[in-house]
Amino acid sequence: MNISYEKDWRAIVPTLCWSWITAFILAIPKLIDIYTTDYYLDDQAGVVVYKHGLINKRQESIDLYRIKNISSRENIFSGGYIYVTYTDRTVKTLPYIRNANEVSISLRNIVNTKRVDQGVKPIEILK
Numbered sequence: 410m411n412i413s414y415e416k417d418w419r420a421i422v423p424t425l426c427w428s429w430i431t432a433f434i435l436a437i438p439k440l441i442d443i444y445t446t447d448y449y450l451d452d453q454a455g456v457v458v459y460k461h462g463l464i465n466k467r468q469e470s471i472d473l474y475r476i477k478n479i480s481s482r483e484n485i486f487s488g489g490y491i492y493v494t495y496t497d498r499t500v501k502t503l504p505y506i507r508n509a510n511e512v513s514i515s516l517r518n519i520v521n522t523k524r525v526d527q528g529v530k531p532i533e534i535l536k
Contacts, residue, residue: 443505455523457516459503471501473523481506481513491516 447460457471471493478494489509493501506512524530 446505448503448506450519452519455527457503459501469501473520474527474529476520479513479517479520481509483509 441463442461445461445463445466449458450456451458454470455473457473459469459471461467475495475497476493477496477498480492480494481489482492483489488504489506489512491503491506491509491513493503495501
C-alpha cells in the first residue's frame with residue numbers, strides 16, 4: 410500500500426492575512442502624516458504655506474523671494490519631494506507632492522517673478 414503525502418499550501422492563508430493586517434497597522438502613521446500635510450501658495454503675500462501635523466500642528470511660511478534654488482525628486486514608491494534652498498543655504502524639504510518635477514518648475518518661475526517684483530538680485534559669492 411502506497412500513500413502519497415502532499416503539502417497543503419492553504420495553511421499559509423491565515424498567516425498572509427495577518428501579515429497584511431500588520432503591514433496596514435504599520436502604515437497608519439505614514440497615512441496620517443500624508444493626510445495632515447497641506448500646501449498652498451499665497452500669491453499676494455509671496456509665500457508658500459506648509460501645514461503639517463495632527464497633534465502638534467505646525468505652519469511654516471516660505472518667502473518666495475528668499476529662495477535661491479529649487480530641486481525635486483520623484484520615486485514610484487515614496488512619491489515626490491521638493492527641496493528648497495534659501496539664500497542663507499538652509500534647505501527645506503517639502504514631502505508628499507505629486508508631480509514634483511512639474512511643480513518645482515512652476516514654483517521656480519513664480520520665484521523668479523517675485524524676486525523681480527521685490528527687487529531682489531542674486532549675489533554669488535565664490536570661495
